[in-house]
Structures are given as C-alpha cells and as structure tokens.
Amino acid sequence: MLDINYENDVDFTQRPNPIPYNYRLSYKVSQICLILKLSVARGGVSMTKIQMLASALLSEKEDKQLVNLIKGSSWNYVVRYDPTVIRALKYAMFDNLVIQQGNEKYRLSDKGQAFVRKIQHDENLMTREKNFLNTYSLKVTEDMINMLMVQWRYDDASDK
C-alpha cells in the first residue's frame, strides 16, 4: 500500500482583499450624489465636471491642480476620465438616484435629493468633500470646461 502523508501538505487559504474607500461602490455613488447637489447649475451637470470634481477629491495633488485652474494660474490641466466614476454613475442612474437629461447632463432625482439631505444632515459625514465642494464646485463652470476642451483641439492640432 502506498501511504500518503497528508501532514506535509501545504495549504493555501484565500484571504479577502481590502478595497480602498475610493473604490467602494457605495462611497462613490454617495460622492457623485453630493457633487450633483453641491454644484447645482441650471440645466444639470456635465460628465466632465463630475469627473473633474471627483478626481480633485482623490488626493491633495489633484485638488491643487483643479484649484490652480479655477484661480486661472495654470491652464495645464488634464481631465481624467475615471472608469470607476462612470460605473458608479451608471449604478446611481439604475438605482433612480440620478437622472440623465435630454441635454446629456445629469441631475439628482427626488430619491437622490432625499439621500443627499441625509448626508448633509450628519455633520461628521464626508466633511472633507463637503468643505471642498462648498468652496469650489460652483467655480468650475461649464464655460470654463468648454474653453478647456477648445484648448485640447489646438493642443492636439499642434501635436500633429
């Protein structure tokens, strides 16, 4: 008979992976709702603006770049289209928190409004986001974004 010595086997146990809060679905969805609420503009908020504000909330470095753009001290700004933001936005739309309008811009639904009210009610919740958005979100205007996009066209042209 062949004896198999099971004691010497090596076991691997799969451990769960940590997920940074920034890549949590629930966190991102809430962040997007907050962005939409705090940058109320007539006619909704464009995807590019959501992306710009969401990236600014990623780190201090990104934060500074956007602030520089707003203050007009630098036009050297690259819009980062983060796929995770797009995914979160889709989830938020299917969850009836966010509505996409005919002009392709986004706004909060009634349910979304109710959710954001709850977030705003809790003073200790998402304080960093609230501070930043309250100060800067209205200063990122759609005009400015259009200018930025026009700039790309020239930059691209000169590259070729």
Add this chain to the structure above:
Amino acid sequence: MLVINRVRIEIDTIKGKYGFDRSFTKGLNFIVSNGNTRGKSAILLAIYYALGFEQLIGGHGSQILSKAYKKKIKDGNVELNVLESGVYVEISNGMQVNTLYRAGKSENRESKLITVYKGDIDQVLSNSCSRKDYYVNMRNSATNEFGFHHYLEKFLGLGLPIVPQQDGSERKLYLQLVFSAMLIEQKRGWADFYSSMPNLGVKDPKRRVPEYILGLDKLAIAKKKSELKNRETDLKNRWYSLREDIFMEAKLEKFLVDSIPLKPEIIDNDSIKGIKLIYADQGEKSVEDIIEDFRNEINRLSNLEPKIVDNYEELETELIETELEAEKMRDKVSKLNKNLITEQNKIKSLEYNIQIIENDLQNNYDARKLKKLGSDIGVSTMEGKCPLCNQSIDDSLLPTDVDYLNMSIEDNIRHLKAQKNALEYALANHKNNLDSTKNDLYIINENLSVLRRLAKFLRNDLYKVDEDVSEAMIYKRIELEKKVESILLLNESFQNKKKRFKEISDEWKEYLNDKANLPSGDLSEDDTDKLNEFESNFIDNLESFRFSSELDYKDLTISPLTYLPEMDGFDMKFDSSASDHIRVIWAFTLALLQTSLVKNGNHPGLVIFDEPAQHSIVLQDLVALFKCIQSIKGDHQTILAITINSNEINEVLNEFEKENNIIHLEDLAFKKFQS
C-alpha cells in the same frame, strides 16, 4: 423585610367614596374572584403604584393605572365618573409601620409625589400622625434624601450596593431592578426570568440582582481585583521609572548600576546594600574607591612641580593620547548623528503613513454610515444588490474578478485598524531609539569638549616658556574636583532613590499579601455555599411542582456566571414546554426567597404572583405551589391573585382558608364605602 399590611384604594365619585380596603397578613395571601376583570390586578397595581414601581409594569406615573382609577367605575348598572382617586398602602419593616399615599387622578397633586405617613391607615384617616412628601422616578430619586426610593431603601434597611453602569460610571443598584425578581406581573412577568426588569443603565442587571439578593461577595471581590490590578500597574510603573532615572543619572557620570531587578521585588536590608554604583571604565570600582582615586590624583597633581620644563615629554605623549581619544569620540559622534537622522526620517514617514491611514479609516467609517443611510431609503447598490437584475454584487468599483474575495467595510476597518496599530508600535519604538540616541550624543559631546579643552591647554603648555605654570595641570585638577563633586551628588541622590526603592518594595509586599488574601476564583467559599443552596432549593421546588419535560433533575445546575438554571450547560427555557416554563419561574422566584431566608441574604421578603396558573397548569401543581409557599419558614409575605374557574379550586381554597388570608372578590373590587 417588607410586609404589606393593608391596602386602601379611594375613588371619589359624585355619589360618594368608592374603593377597596382590606388587610394582608404575613405568609400566604390570596386574592381570588370567580370571573375575570373583577379588579384583582387593579389591587395589585395599587401596590406597585404606591411603591413607585410602575416601571415594572412598563409605563410612567399614573399611565399604568387601569380605567377604574382614572375614568369610570361601575356600580351595578350605573357608570360613574371618577373625580379623584388615590391609594394608601400600609407597609411594615417588622419594627415600624408606615403608610404610603399616592394620588392616581387628582387636580392638585402630582403623581410623582408619594406621601409617607408615620403610622397605620387608621391613624392617617384620623389625621393623627406626621407626614412627609417624597418624589419618585425622577432624576436622583434613588439617592437624594427627598427621593422616595431612597426613603424606602432606608426604611427596609436594604443597603443597596454600588454597581457599574453601562456608561462606565458607578451608581447604586436600583430598587426597581431588585423587585423585578420578586413581583411577577400578569402580562409580561411570565415570559422570562426578570422579564419586567426595566433598563435603567445598570450593566448586567440580571447578574447584579441575584448577587445582591443572595448576598454574594462576588461584586466586592471583582472590585477588589480590579483595584489590585491598578495597584500592581502603578507600583510597576513607579519602580520602572525610578530605575530608569537612576540609570540615566549614573550614565551621565559614567557609572553603571548593579543588581536592580527589572520588576518590583521584595528587597530586604541586605539586598538593598547589594544595589550599588560601579564605575564603567576602570575595572568596575565602587564610588568610594573612585573618589579615593580621584582625590589621590588631585593630591599627586598638586604635589607635582607645576613647571613645564620638568615634564615636557610627558606633556607630548599626553597630547597625542588625548587627541587620539578625541578622534575616536568624533567618530562615534558622526555615527550617532547618522543614526539620529535616520530615526528622524523614519519617524516622519511613519507619522505621514499613520495620517493617511487615519484618513482612510475616517472615510471607511463614512462609507459604513453612507451604506446604512442608503439602504434606509432603499438604494439597492447600498444593500449589495444590483439595481437592474437584483443579483448580489460586491461593494467594489474595481474590475470584478469572480475568484476574488473582497473585504466588507467592517473587515476593511478592522484591517486598517490593525495596520495603524502596527505602525504606531513601530513609531513608539523609533521615538524611543531617537531619545536614547540623543542622550548618548549629549554625553559623548560633553566628554569630547572636556578632551578638546584639555588638548588645547596641553598644546598651550608645549609652546610656553619653560618656567611658566602648566595650564593643563591646573585644568585637570579643576576637572577632577568638579567630577568628585558631581559624583558625590550622584551618590547622594542614589542613596535617596535606594530608600524609595525600599518604600516601593514595602508597598509591593503589602500588595502581594492582599492578593493572596483574595479567593483564586470569582467566588468566595460562602458564595459557593449559597449558590449550592440556591440550586438545591430550585431543584426541590421543581420536583414538587412536577416539572415534566423528561429530564434528569441531576443535569440541572445554576450557572455560577449568570445565576440562571442551565441544563447540561444550556439555557433551559429552550427545552421545556410552556407550562414547564411557568413552573421554572415559580421555582426560581421562590428559591431566591428561600435561599435568602436561610443564608441571611437581602431578599425583602415580598413575593407577588399575578395569575400563577398560566398555560393550563393543572390544579394539583397549583396546590403544590401553595404548599411550597406555606412551608417556607421565616418572615416573608406572598400575595397570589387567582381566578377561580372550577369547583375543585374552590374546595382547595376552603382548605387553605383556615391558616391563610383569603380576599374573596364576590363582585367588583371597588365598592361604596360605608360612612
């Protein structure tokens, strides 16, 4: 002990005073009626209400009182409006008799007020005794001298213990909690042990109450243990810091300290002599020897010809040696400086990382809150479901790989906390290293500057006119004298600290003695004794009530942790029928009383069962309950409220009537008073 002597309920109507007025005796009392809703419970309510225990019924103030106290009562077919109502309850503690009055419905008396008369009800009605008002179920009414429960505690001589609260503070055990173990109310009382116990912020009330009733030492022991623990850490800390101080001081003068144990120990006078300073450099000499050496050296220097011409060569070799020594020191200094910078950088980066993790943690807490908020208003993604297809999805925006397990937010928070702990531990270590490096640097720099000065004087001497006085020699003498002085100072403070070691060691001895005096387990011998008695009483009671879930009574135990009955280590209520459950509550409640009476516990001696015949208990068992209560020896009072639903029970009661007090409600309880 607490005995209810008499209950008088007064209800004023337009047709005059209605009410109830009967006496109760020590021992077994019955309140019986032929049908339901005749007012048995209303009478019991009067007792609860007058004692300020409305929380046991589950309400505040006069809320708990039935309709008859507040709205309408019936007289025959006529319904009368209740104008005012109130209850008198005459209580006795075995020595004195007092009467409690509390208004039910009243225009000008608050229901929070309870009036205590120093006399029986007859004296109260004839207005011939003094009175005092107390308030009840308000802030501090258990401890303030105008609080009713404070009065009641003193009247009954209960001496309630101070117990830990849920918020970490300590307060007195509340009377309501204690009485919830003996007043079993009709609706909620039969659901579980202590089921009517209100939540008053006491931690583990279901353990504190039986501990108090049986008079266990456990709480006192636990308190002493935590006190000892504090003393231990305090002594250890003081010992450790004193030891550090000594080492520090000694190091400055290049001394080592011999034989101070790391942790507190009992040191006697002999071993305290063993603690001594040793000079680190030359062959481990003692303080006295070193001072002797230095003094000799000083003498030698002053006897020496202070002229340079005599010892030119000597000076030269000395200069070379000194410079070599200084060079070595400089080397050490640069190494230490390098260390210092590395440590500083490490600390900086660790602090940065900890900052990041703290930020992450905060955001994860936020995520947890957001998820809850979202699922509150029905956002599917926050409930872990896809809003489109309702399948479960992970709370992640990263590309989903089927084989990956993702951490939940809770796990993530735990994970981050663990990381933070690890980093904080590393940070503390590096800070320690930094401190000790700084210290070493300080000492070495000090030594280095001495050497440099010496070298300078030596050099000066070498280039001087031969007949001059040697500067180096004078400098050396001054340095040596300074050193002797500081060593003497060190020695003095060392001797003082040795005395303090002795003091701490004496306290340590005391601590060890106190620790040895405590029982090794949680329970003292007396406690075990009481619990055994409690257990055997409980099992005897159950046997006489014919507890019938097919079980071995031998397997039943009272848990020394929860003081609740257990079967083979499991909570027994899961394994018994409804009627058995009632028997268990009878047996348990009475066992508390029986044990307290035999073992001198703190049971106030009053037990009230409202409708003990719940869940089709057969008559035979009910009789067993009556007999069991009758057989309890010692001062106690039990009040049973029973509905007569058969002739047999009537016959049984007739038998008991000879020896016990039976209050028979023929019709409604509240009748017109004859005046």
